[in-house]
Amino acid sequence: MSSWRRPFPVVFSFFFVLAVIVWYFSRQGNTLWVFLVDTGARHRQVWAFLSEPEAHTDWIIEAGTRCGEAPFEMPSGGFIGYLWDDSFRPGHRHTGLDIFSGREPGVAPVYAAADGYITRQPTWKSALIQRLPEDPLHPDQQIWLYYTHMADPQGNSFIVDDFPPGTREVFVKAGTLLGYQGNYSGDPANPVGVHLHFSIVRDQNGSYLNEQKIENTLDPSPYLGMVLNAHQSDGSVTRCNGEVTP
Numbered sequence: 001m002s003s004w005r006r007p008f009p010v011v012f013s014f015f016f017v018l019a020v021i022v023w024y025f026s027r028q029g030n031t032l033w034v035f036l037v038d039t040g041a042r043h044r045q046v047w048a049f050l051s052e053p054e055a056h057t058d059w060i061i062e063a064g065t066r067c068g069e070a071p072f073e074m075p076s077g078g079f080i081g082y083l084w085d086d087s088f089r090p091g092h093r094h095t096g097l098d099i100f101s102g103r104e105p106g107v108a109p110v111y112a113a114a115d116g117y118i119t120r121q122p123t124w125k126s127a128l129i130q131r132l133p134e135d136p137l138h139p140d141q142q143i144w145l146y147y148t149h150m151a152d153p154q155g156n157s158f159i160v161d162d163f164p165p166g167t168r169e170v171f172v173k174a175g176t177l178l179g180y181q182g183n184y185s186g187d188p189a190n191p192v193g194v195h196l197h198f199s200i201v202r203d204q205n206g207s208y209l210n211e212q213k214i215e216n217t218l219d220p221s222p223y224l225g226m227v228l229n230a231h232q233s234d235g236s237v238t239r240c241n242g243e244v245t246p
């Protein structure tokens with residue numbers, strides 16, 4: 001019997017499959033609307049930049065740049081390739097911004113974006129986290145700044161010696177050298193393009209939450225004074241449209 005004779009099972013099957021898809025993604029803390037993010041424009045820009053960085057030097061924002069009245073400084077120099085809440089695959093939501101220097105691993109410096117207390121867990125090869133007791137935009141709450149990919153593909157760290165594994169609560173001023181951009185991914189056979197991943201992580205009871213979940217991170221746009229939310233970007237290269245404070 002052909003299916004048009006029994007539309008109910010067909011319609012039921014369609015909605016059942018739809019319900020399963022919705023359930024699957026909502027279970028992961030994702031919503032279907034993330035598919036509407038046009039990460040494709042950023043993929044093309046990142047590819048163009050990494051293929052020929054010297055042809056796109058006007059896309060680079062210098063380390064230490066403070067855009068307008070933004071409370072944070074650019075933690076590293078480069079092209080801001082991916083934004084907060086970009087999506088690299090169905091269900092994925094990017095929790096920070098990716099700054100591509102266009103340089104070799106271990107060359108482009110990474111600096112503290114704000115004043116705060118540095119911690120490096122004993123197992124961390126490529127990452128640091130920085131506690132800010134007062135969120136400059138919401139002083140009643142504590143936040144954390146996460147800096148990662150500061151190692152080579154084998155996990156040889158590019159973090160400076162001042163912050164060895166096991167570092168706890170070392171105060172640094174904004175602009176303090178933390179390390180250098182790398183391409184560590186955890187899989188030596190598949191390194192990432194050289195960049196700094198930088199994110200702003202929420203606090204719960206004095207500890208940082210899992211920075212890999214979008215709901216545990218904050219939109220970095222108002223902290224750096226630029227459009228860094230994938231949903232608000234028009235697809236053009238990210239720039240500081242205000243005055244740059246030296």
Ligand SMILES: [Zn+2]
Binds near residue numbers: 082094096
């Ligand atoms: Zn990233």
